[in-house]
Amino acid sequence: MIGFDYVKATDVSDAVEAIAGNPDARFIAGGTNLIDLMKENIARPRMLIDITGLPLTDIEETEAGGLRIGALVPNSDLAYDERIKSRYPVLSSALLAGASAQLRNMASTGGNLLQRTRCLYFYDTTTACNKRQPGSGCGALEGFNRMNAILGWSSSCIAVHPSDMCVALAALEAKVHVSGPNGDRAIPFADFHRLPGDTPQIDTNLAPDEIILALELPAQGFATNYTYLKLRDRMSYAFALVSVAVGLELEGDTIEEARIALGGVAHKPWRVPEAEQVLKNKTTDRERYGAAADAILEGAIGFSHNSFKIGLARRAIVRALEQAASGTPQIQSEKATR
Secondary structure, eight states: OOOOEEEEOSSHHHHHHHHHTOTTEEEESSOTTHHHHHHTTSOOOSEEEEOTTSSOOOEEEOTTSSEEEETTOBHHHHHHOHHHHHHOHHHHHHHHTSSOHHHHHHOBHHHHHHOOOOOHHHHOTTSOBTTTSTTSOBTTTTSOOTTSOSSSOBTTBOOOOOOSHHHHHHHHTOEEEEEETTEEEEEEHHHHBOOOTTOTTOOBSOOTTOEEEEEEEOSOOOOSEEEEEEEOSSSSSOOOSEEEEEEEEEETTEEEEEEEEEESSSSSOEEOHHHHTTTTTEEOOHHHHHHHHHHHTTTOOOOTTTTHHHHHHHHHHHHHHHHHHHTOOOOOGGGSOO
């Protein structure tokens, strides 16, 4: 680990000023991902700006009937907040499916949005990785790529985004509120993360001199018919091979609205709104679930070790829709205590 300077921001404007004046600086809150990256010599910031003292720790009601979640709210506090559990249970379930209790106690909401891929080649500095070192190549293309992308990838990068929380936020159509030298702005969640293209080193559309202030959840939370289904190699502390967040609005057995987002399959949480229209105003039916899954996975291409993900994802989407429609969400029972 290289040496670095450390400063503690006193307010949001102080934090923005500090990072705007130092392009090699990074914000640090829980540090559950950044410290690992620094230890492995993947991230080499010359300055850490501690933002843990900023007033970004509240969960507040919005005038539109939703919730505004401060960027420094710990993942554990968010998962167990009664308003989240009752009004946005798919988000609570996704959080409880991720990491360990210890990590959730430290990890911040804003930091979760910014965590980097867990691709083996990104973490191995002896191998080629365009995300870590642009122009060096992608070792995963011809290497061990079991955990890698089947959708939205490019010849430059086939890494996947690791967050569970972000998959639920994609389904909920959250907004990300940020601040920078040019003022505040809100980024629709669908536009926050990027596909790799030829610049896989850029994970998000957050400017280098901006700070995340909060997440905003809309009033619609799919509190009754929802699920978060995570398929992984082991039940504890493992990243998703495929995960699915589903929210449905039903009138009897007719689907009035459907939201479906996937994790573990692309460089960003994967959602295809057009595919959700396959289910709109249709009765709940397994065959229609399969048609929606086919539309979501259109164009999916696997590699030598991960082609199985295509069939796995299709089955997972169908199963998740069945769970949501029947009001029997996946229970994260092994995650239910702190």
